[in-house]
Amino acid sequence: MECMTRTASPSKVTLFIPCLVDALWPEVAEAMVRILRHLGLSLDCPADQTCCGQAAFNGGYRREARRAARRFIEIFEGAQCIVCPSGSCVHMVRRHYPGLFREAHPWRRRAEAVASRTYELTEFLVDVLNVKDLGARFSGRITYHDSCHLLRGLGVKEQPRSLLRHVTGADFVEMENADSCCGFGGTFSLKYPDISAAMVNAKVDHILSSGARTVVACDAGCLINMAGAMSRRGISVNALHIAQVLAGVDFQRTCPF
Amino acid sequence: MTQLHPETYREAARKAIGDPVLQKALAGLQARFGRGAAEAYRRLPEGPHLRHTAHEIRERAVAHLDVLLERLAEKIRQNGGHVFFASDATDAVEYCIKVARRHGVRRVVKGKSMVTEEIDLNEKLAAAGIDAVETDLGEYIIQLAGEKPSHIIAPAIHKTRYDIAELFVKNMGIPYTTDPPALTRAARKALREEFLAADMGISGVNMACAETGHITTVSNEGNIRMATTLPRIHMAFMGMERIVGRLDEYEILLRLLCRGAAAQTMATYVSYTAGPRRPEDSDGPEAFHLVVIDNGRSRILADPRFREILYCIRCAACLNVCPVYGKIGGHAYGFAYSGPIGAVVTPLLTGINRARHLCQGETLCGACMEACPVAIDLPRMLLALRETLAYGDAFWKTTPANPLEGLAFKVWSRLTANRRTWECFLKAAALGQRLFPKKGNRLRRLPPPFHGWTRKRDFPSLAPETFLARWRKNEIEVAKDIP
Structure with missing residues (x-):
């Protein structure tokens, strides 16, 4: 955080696209592009990026994760400011990349340098650019789900909420247990599907009780999980990435479901 | 009956998820204690940062465990107590049975203790012809039901008052009632008789202090105080890590323990025990024994990756916030310790490959770390355990699990x-x-x-x-x- 807040606002942003967004839900990345261009930033998107290695890391496969980290660092280390629409991917880069290399190892420094320049979208908008109102409009009641790594890993809680509160026409309400895990957990949801499904269904119940017609989050993983459960249960609550809400009405209906 | 079955995690979890009564109980427990503990930390005069101070205290204590335990043993022996260092469960149980036989013990009353669950003490005592009755109301209920605790401090959370009513009718012959005060009175009456008839009281240890040479037990029902003062002999069991050096450090931990466990400023009964009754004392046991249990902890201590788990003071705050525990309950973990603490410590105590589902079947959401009164980084250790399963590990003798x-x-x-x-x-x-x-x-x-x-x-x-x-x-x- 320190490096950016101390210096002047960046003029150029390098996009870090989560693999889930890239392959399943490109509209989220497009929405982020619109937001950042709207703010007058020039954008760069390394075309050879693939995946940050989080799934391997969370499964205990550190060697594979380290390989992914080296590749990521090589691709991104020239960037002035790296922005990503996912709390967990940023958490991986910022909190876990440096620890993948031994203290004195040259890669450690490189990992730390990249880590210090990587931001999640909402923290970048609010903390670095000091922007809370993007001029977006929305119609209806919205609730927000805190993604675990964004909230507890990066400490980002108020930034997305204040962005949502500034959306004209959006009736923002808190749901109960907004900060409890939705049960996605990457490969956890595949290895322990019954537990994962029970968790997401509890989350869906809280979304329903809030009366919101749209649930917003900052992580495609959580959203795919919640939307997948709601779709199977025939619930017509929309699951949107925050970038889609902030980018304006033509992004607010696009959802992989 | 062996109680160790972490292999059945998935099946047991599925069963728990399908049990609406349990689901409601778990949601209620977490809403009350999970949120309550966070609020209790916020209200600390020193602020929630005290958790990190406590972390440092525990770090220091675990780093100097040998010195602290020696000091504690020395003090207790000076006061006329006995201290036994048990290398494993068998060692601890045999010592208990030996002492019980020497004193002609037939009946034992127990205060709640998870480490005695870990070593399967009740079953082994029963096999040796010694009846051990649990006196914590929750433990008493599940003992009557022939079950195991499903929560570290709320062991009967999975039981409704209707279940309890039926159990009491069957076991105590009381008229059927589902009125909680009436049920509690019935249990109290039955337990009073047990307290008075028992030859030996067994308790756990919430925390020991090396400087003063005392152990502390904490309860809200007063049963531990009765179990440790009425019978002729008091035997306390402690995991070898449950100690701090100084009284001022101990005081910080005690306050955090009560907040983490039950969102209380202080538990109702806090007892300090440093040995048997002295000539000037009006009550207390004639003999006091402290059993310090290793049972795999030295191995954990030897590995810097997992040493931090020994900082745990078993308050169960992590269970009260864990979204996985909140769905599957305690029995799914198949061992004395459930929830996030169980997910880390059970594999380390019982075999990582065998208990692999415990550390893999968690989402790494980090709620446990925020709730922990001593700020233990449980997600880091879950990841480290998974690494031993990914590639195999010589120290822990694991093989690639999948x-x-x-x-x-x-x-x-x-x-x-x-x-x-x-x-x-x-x-x-x-x-x-x-x-x-x-x-x-x-x-x-x-x-x-x-x-x-x-x-x-x-x-x-x-x-x-x-x-x-x-x-x-x-x-x-x-x-x-x-x-």
Whole structure:
């Protein structure tokens, strides 16, 4: 955080696209592009990026994760400011990349340098650019789900909420247990599907009780999980990435479901 | 009956999820204690940062465990108590039985103690012809039911008052009632008789202090005080890590323990015991024994990756916030310790390969770490355990738990090492997904290893083209204005 807040606002942003967004839900990345261009930033998107290695890391496969980290660092280390629409991917880069290399190892420094320049979208908008109102409009009641790594890993809680509160026409309400895990957990949801499904269904119940017609989050993983459960249960609550809400009405209906 | 069955995690979890009574109880427990503990930390005069001070205290204590334990033993012996260092469960149980036989003990009353669950003390005492009665109301209920605790401090959380009413009618011959005060009175009456008839009282140890040479037990029912003062002999069992050096450090931990466990400023009964009754004392046991149990803890201590788990003071705050525990309850973990603490400590105490589901079946959401009164980084250790399962580990003698998964990540590593290869793979997958039933953009059924997901959820189909492919072709030309 320190490096950016101390210096002047960046003029150029390098996009870090989560693999889930890239392959399943490109509209989220497009929405982020619109937001950042709207703010007058020039954008760069390394075309050879693939995946940050989080799934391997969370499964205990550190060697594979380290390989992914080296590749990521090589691709991104020239960037002035790296922005990503996912709390967990940023958490991986910022909190876990440096620890993948031994203290004195040259890669450690490189990992730390990249880590210090990587931001999640909402923290970048609010903390670095000091922007809370993007001029977006929305119609209806919205609730927000805190993604675990964004909230507890990066400490980002108020930034997305204040962005949502500034959306004209959006009736923002808190749901109960907004900060409890939705049960996605990457490969956890595949290895322990019954537990994962029970968790997401509890989350869906809280979304329903809030009366919101749209649930917003900052992580495609959580959203795919919640939307997948709601779709199977025939619930017509929309699951949107925050970038889609902030980018304006033509992004607010696009959802992989 | 052996109580160790962490292998059945998945099946037991499924059963718990299908039990609406348990689901309601777990949700109620977490709403009350989980949120309550966070609030209690906020109200600390020193602020929630005290948790980190406590972390440092525990770190220091565990680093100097040998010195502290020696000092504690010395003090207790000076006061006329006995101290026994048990290397494993058998050692501890045998010592207990030996002492019991020497004193002609037939009946034992017990205060709540998870370490005695760990060493399976009740069953072993029963096999030796010694009856041990649990006196914590929750423990008493599950003992009558022939079950195991499902929570470290709320052991009968899975029982309703209707279950309890039936148990009491059957075991105590009281008239049927579901009135909680009436049930509590019935238990109290039955337990009073046990307290008075017992020859030996067994308790755990919440925390020991080396400087003063005392052990502390904490309860809200007063049963531990009765169990440790009425019978002729008091035997306390402690995990060898449950000690701090100085009284001022001990005081910080005690305050955090009560907040983490039950959102209390202080527990109702806090007892300090430093030895048997002295000539000037009006009550207390004639003999006091402290059993300090290793049972695998030295091995944990020897590994810097996992040493931090020894900082735990077993308050159960992590259970009260864990979203996985909140769905599957304590029995699924198959051992004395459940929830996030169980997910880390059970594999280390009982075998990582054997208890692998415990550390793999968690989401790494980090709620446990925030709730922990001594700020233990449980997610870090879950990851470290998973690493021992991914590649095998010489120190812990683990073998790769899932070679297929290992292979999949090797392949994934190759695929993602090159953007073109990765995109070819995604294209192939996009073609492949046409084979599966779809509804609109939703996949209704997927092949292994993804089939579990689509049992209860839909999955989005892959986009026709990746974002990056379109970016490369300069197709991302969205307007700058936000409508």
